[in-house]
Amino acid sequence: MDFAPTAEQRARQAEVMAFGQRLGANAAEHDRLGVFDEAGWKACADFGVLGWPISPTYGGSGLDPLSVAMAFEALGHSCVDNGLVFAINNHVFACAVYIADHGTDEQRERWLPRLCDGSLIGAHALTEPDHGSDMLAIETTARQVGDDYILNGTKTFISNAPVAGLFIVFARTSDDNVPQRRLTAFIVPADTPGLSVRPIAKAGLRGTPMGEITFDSCVVPAEHRLGAEGAGYRLFTSTMEWERGFMFASQVGVLGRLLERSVDHATRRTQFGRPIGGYQAVSGKIADMRVRLELAQLLLYKVAWLRSQGKLALHEASMLKLCVSEGLKATALDAMQLHGARGYTEELGIEREVRDALAGTIYAGTSEIQRSVIAGLLGLPA
Ligand SMILES: Cc1cc2nc3c(=O)[nH]c(=O)nc-3n(C[C@H](O)[C@H](O)[C@H](O)COP(=O)(O)OP(=O)(O)OC[C@H]3O[C@@H](n4cnc5c(N)ncnc54)[C@H](O)[C@@H]3O)c2cc1C
Structure with a gap:
């Protein structure tokens, strides 16, 4: 397994990071009002995000699985509007890829170009x-x-x-x-x-x-x-790597963003005459964040690699989903704790990260269900 990004993947990640930072300027307002960011959606469609894993025949970019994972990770890291990114995840990995993987030629021709150009939301x-x-x-x-x-x-x-x-x-x-x-x-x-x-x-x-x-x-x-x-159940399980795997790539990006913010704050904020990052109770939290990020990335890239080899990744996708969603919940809470009262206010957006992170352990199969899938694949009774 070789996950080292190619020059092309690195260049795309940099482009996506720059693009994602331009999105999300109104994330707090969208969150407060519960507004879907139509302009952000259109910008993502124009940038090609909605068609990254879809064949160019149907209006997509046809990126290989590892490139898709890395690109979504970069989008999740750079775009602070988690709601917009989650809407895109659902559209791409729970709708468009279903049609791409299981549709007839006629169904693909009919629906995919409009799903890729964003004129149709899935x-x-x-x-x-x-x-x-x-x-x-x-x-x-x-x-x-x-x-x-x-x-x-x-x-x-x-x-x-x-x-x-x-x-x-x-x-x-x-x-x-x-x-x-x-x-x-x-x-x-x-x-x-x-x-x-x-x-x-x-x-x-x-x-x-x-x-x-x-x-x-x-x-x-x-x-x-x-x-x-x-064949609905078979179709659902065979598309599971997308929903439990790639759908969480952007959350791996959020883990990276929260880690950066936490390191920055722990370095700048001083109490008792020292940066708070000098206290092991704080630096230990940051070390745990780093470990969660590393494990999440490795599992994400492994799922992508297995898929690029045409191999099933059901076990790995469940482990990834569990690891990323639980890891993000813990990291978001730790980030709030080490930001003190500022983290709890609406001013830094950390409390929004916490609320956004809570959902991941529920959708696409709860953590409890992932554990029973993983145990079941080990032969334990369901
Ligand atoms: C933000 C968000 C977005 C969503 N988007 C979609 C979507 O686009 N499409 C869609 O179809 N659904 C969507 N869902 C629904 C999601 O898939 C379900 O919430 C999830 O499958 C759990 O179902 P439930 O909420 O009915 O909980 P329940 O199934 O009622 O479970 C309640 C609790 O019991 C536990 N539990 C249940 N059975 C077992 C068991 N056998 N062993 C151990 N524990 C168990 C669960 O883990 C959970 O903690 C979304 C949910 C959220 C939160």
Whole structure:
């Protein structure tokens, strides 16, 4: 395994860092008001972010997996509007890559160019009010009638839902004895009659609008089915490296940003006549941040490397997701503690980092679920 960045990857990282620093100027306001940054979205689309992992045939850049990971890490590090970056993550890794990996040529031609140029915002609708971690129990149904499917049910906590133009929706198409064969994925445009969205306010990542979607006898043509009928679970798990792996690349970047801010503060801030970084209780926290960053980077690059070798990375993606999300939560809290009262005010943006970091241990499979996936892959009983 060789993760040393090439000259091209290094140059791209530098470009992305410079670009990301220009974004996020109004992050605090977007957070306070819960506003989706349309201008930032457009700038990211123009910069090519939305198509980094997508083939140039469909309007993307076709970057290799390690380059995608490094570019998103740089974006997460440099753009302080975590909400905007999370909206992009959902769009790219929970919608566009599904169509790129599992769509027909016709579906790719129809949807990917608009997802890459940002004129269409994507979202991923799996969770339901009564079924979160237990995804195989979802109750939204898709009943085939002639050349159409009729969708009924409710999806909730869906990132981007209030602004999305396109949803990847998972629904139950049968009551097969094998639960893994019951689900099917569909590409559902937001303007489908019978589809409605109710916004949901949340603690952090407020620049990513969230919503609940209701499907009331929505007619979805069979040609919008993604993959075979009954293949929804297989499709979900085979795309897992994207959602539990690459979706967390930007959080690795945030770990780097919080580390830099903490080192800077601990060097400048003096108490009792010495920089606070000279006290082991403070420098120990910073050393832990550095270790979390190193482990997160290594796991991220390993997932990317495995994917570039065409190998499965389910185990590694779960470990990455667990390591990055728990590590970011701990790092954000430590950063707040070592910034003292200033860290707790709204003036430095550290409290926003804490609120934003809290979500990562819940979405894309909670930490508890990651631990049971990792234990299950070791052969322990589920
Ligand atoms: C910011 C954010 C964005 C999100 N975006 C999306 C999205 O775009 N699309 C989407 O479909 N969903 C999205 N979700 C929903 C997310 O995927 C679910 O919240 C998650 O899967 C957990 O489901 P739940 O909230 O219903 O919790 P539950 O499943 O009810 O779990 C509650 C608690 O019980 C624990 N638990 C449950 N089962 C077990 C078990 N077997 N063993 C041990 N512990 C267990 C959980 O770990 C958790 O701590 C988002 C959530 C958040 C917070």
